[in-house]
Amino acid sequence: MTTLVLRARSLTRRRRIHPGLRQPLAVVGLVIVAGWIVVTIFAPLIAPADPLAQGFAASTGPSREHLFGTDELGRDVFSRVVYGARVTLPLSLLVVALAATVGAIIGAVAGYFRGPLDGLCMRGTDLVFAFPPIILAMVVAAVLGRGLQNAAIAIVIVAWPPYARIVRGLVMSVGDTEYVQSARLLGASARRALVRDVLPNVIGPVFVLMTLDLATAILLLSGLSFLGLGAQPPQAEWGSMVADGTQYFQWWWMGTFPGLAIFTVVLAFNFLGDSLRDVFDPRSGVRDSDEP
């Protein structure tokens, strides 16, 4: 009797937090992301030095004074890594939000109105998919010029099609359900049906994709900066700091620590995205672990 009651209680308590989010990976991801957000916001308080200030102690290894050492110009690598978060995190967030918005609008319009408009939109996504992202980004950099802003634009251009496809598919399947049909019959406008009835159903999958895309966007953004097509010197940006590190091989700390920063952030978003996918897609992951 008591065991039964206890069991029931523990079941209700466990249900409040979705099993997908109770995984250690999700928790670790959340903690790391929260940590980086704190670093981003309080960068001036955390960094001991100005990220651009050149000191006399050039290229010294990690020490108590310079936690991550100094680079070839005597700049404090730790401070540059901390300030680098202010470049990468907000920009990649903006890039993904833009890509999701653009893609969702195109996908929703295509899925709702169908017909030739739909065909046109989907051929457009096919065309973007035909080019590997980094090639497309290099093309954009060649056309618009080098710079962080243009690199961001390039990533938006590369990243919108998956959102368009997901939203289109979901809008089509939801649009056929009875409650949307009856809303239309009752005289609801197309826009109203789209915003009130259809959108709430597509938020989840889009959210998962955005989390995973944040990881991709950070990798791509820092990759472009590594190539010299993104952030320009002397700005403290992780990708270009790793590029500096490849110039001065013997001073391993110059490239290792900024790379580690990229790795931890990307890993955290991948942990989160992977766990979130289990939440929104009951077919994957969690069911496995609940099985005996």
Add this chain to the structure above:
Amino acid sequence: MTVAPVSETAPAAQRRRLGPSTSLIRFVLRRLGAFVLLMLGITLVAFLLTELVPSNAAATNLGEQAAADPAAVKAFEEHYGLDKPLPVRYLIYLKHLVHGDLGQSSLTHQAVTHDLGQFIPATAELALYSIAFAAVVGVTFGIVSALRRNRPTDHALRVASLAGISMPTFWIALIVLYVGFYRLGWFPGGQRLDPGTSPPPSVTGMYTVDALLDGNLGLFGTSFHHLLLPALVLAAFNVSLLTRFTRSAVLEVVGNDYVRAGRAKGMPERIVVRRYILRAALPAVVTVLGLVFANVLTGAVLVEKIFSWPGVGQYAYQASVNIDVPAIAGVSLFVAAVYVTVNFIVDILYGVIDPRIRVS
């Protein structure tokens, strides 16, 4: 007595044989149509790219001296139809394309197709070794992970594969070079061969293959030694990707009744895995080949820069930095064409293997 059943079953057998094959033909034709359309789209993008970038095409292509000569400029403009309206210019562009004319690189002053011919084999060699390694290791890891589901091995592989797709390729390259080249001195620091070594007589342009064809084992060893680090670095992302895909593909089939039946009748686990599980799971893994290919290209651009590997990635990078429009348009056209072709082949293969795909 014996005649009747034969005449009855023959049409049925014929129908059964005809049915799937017509659906397959229709499927292939439909995909082929989409493929051709996409190819045209790619050429349109590449063409518009060359149009979009404001530059004095004649001056950059001919050089200053020739550009001062009105006759030369006129001949150049006529050749590329620069005096004609846009749609006509696109048709002229297509005509040149069919003849393998992608224009001239403003950086190397060579035909872009010639440049591509130089750089493609280096990247192809890197990509082939890398994909082969990633396929073997990734699929193995995926199977192990799925069969040990929710045991420590599986958890470790899940975290490791997530880490693998989270590490920036250029950062792995830096660390690997620092350890393998600078610290230990076990590997060369870049390039395809040691300075002073002459490459094997060119047949395929891939040094390891050419060296073997030449019967020069020493040279094969050297080029393989140079290839190893960049190929492994390039494989890291795809190993993780394939581990994840294979795991979920195997999990889809591992609980099926026929697998349990196989186990129940006492079949050795090895045979169950190979004949029952892998055969059902691998077609799904084939579909990610397109993605794997795209990852290799993306990684190649970064890896080639660090390892000074003279491949397409380096060429594209140089073209992009120097705003060499014919070159970057040519590279993206080539890369996209290969990418789309790979995806097309994968599509067809999947349709052949799994008839259900043809209908949708």
